[in-house]
Amino acid sequence: MKQTYFIGLDIGTTSTKAIVFTPSGAVRGVGNVDYPLLVPQPSWAEQDPETIFAAVISALKTAIEKADVDKRAIGGIGFSTAMHSLIAVDHQGSPLTHSIIWADNRSTSQVDQLKQDGVGHSIYLATGTPIHPMSPLPKIMWLREQAPDTFRKAAKFISIKEYVIHRLFGQYVVDYSIASATGLFHLRKLDWDENALQVAGITRQQLSEPVPTTHILRGMKIRYAEEIGLDVDTPFVVGASDGVLANLGIGAIDHGQVAITIGTSGAVRTVVPEPITDPKGRTFCYLLTENHWVIGGPSNNGGIMLRWFRDEFSWPEVEKAKQMGVDPYDVMIEAAEHVPAGAEGLLFLPFLSGERAPYWNAQARGSFFGIGLHHKREHFIRAVLEGILFSVYSIGIALRDLAGGATEIRASGGFARSRQWRQIMSDMFGYEVLIPESHESSSYGAALLAMHALGALNDLHDVKNMIHISHRHEPNLERSSTYLQLFYIYERVYYNLLEEYKLISEFQKQLNK
Incomplete structure (x- = not known):
């Protein structure tokens, strides 16, 4: 029987990656194209839609060429995309703006107004998207008021995925998953929310047609099919967001399975059978399929915190790594391993970029707390590692309140390359931590969803049998007790500094004027 291949296409924040998979998950070919982040003004974060579209074409073409497979053997392509992007386009589909991405904070005043009016919380409860500058809703409000x-x-307000699909197929459709991350989509009605539309000042005709994540697109424009090396009838599955597909890609879709991803930033997610929003507004709720809803929260402050400390303060470890010909992070983490759990009373609150879940506080700022004369650089490294995990743990607490305790934790992302850091996670959470073999969870999730939509995978729950676990870590209960005590202090420090965060944030804004 002829082999069939499926492609996961992941349009991310820093690059677009296309991966050709066999149905069992083996990688046959990879295409990866980087692109820049544009920061034309402080707190703005944009990208050029045409640059990203060109990256999609190039990544697909490269992956297929490297896979060296007949184009007729490509069974389907699934889309994965970063959430919360916004592009205004005219009646011809030409961009009137760059793609305003999740990291953009220009709409802070619109968010403040939504929160003060009280309408923001009701919109969150209906849509599952926290009221935050990342969300397209306040971004549209900002355009209405400032541009x-x-x-x-x-004519339309669309995401980068919708832009790519319109270029390829001439259709304006948006999957329920990306729609559920706009702040404009009613979770239970699976349609645009009239209240949110009114607040944004737009009509449903200015948005794309919502479709299930398994919706199949055919009839790609001939010139693009020829450029990529595909048949024009190759089916594309509209797919979902990168976050929910990461759960699928590591097999964390059963009740109680928690997925934790720590790369540059971080996220904690779990799957529930129906939409759940948090009365306290701590978590998001986004759709994977109509029977699988992903609740969780993102943290701004993942591995970028360790990189900051490496670049600014860890030059001895960097020099040692150069001499040994190894990664500086390995030397840093090895130094931290000799420090007891809790860094002998040194806490790091890693809010250098503000924070999203569970606090949703763009004014929060980072701090070291508890510094004593006995603390050395290795203590600070350990505190940074632990502080990143404390921020993730705080999201896990919110999920426990909403969905019950975890049965297992599956972790992925760049941090998972470190045995020591994985063990700290297990100790802090008090659960066994499993590390799936695949490091391309969103791309693989997109390919798996395409397989399911096209009939090559009957039940999404079969995915867990396709994922190989490469590492397991059992918690040390004594260290778990230490972290529980310190987390109580960590949260007290955060809440006691709320007014000070606001004051220092305002002071820093004045410096940038």
């Missing part, structure tokens, strides 16, 4: 000419000219 009225662009707002009036806009």
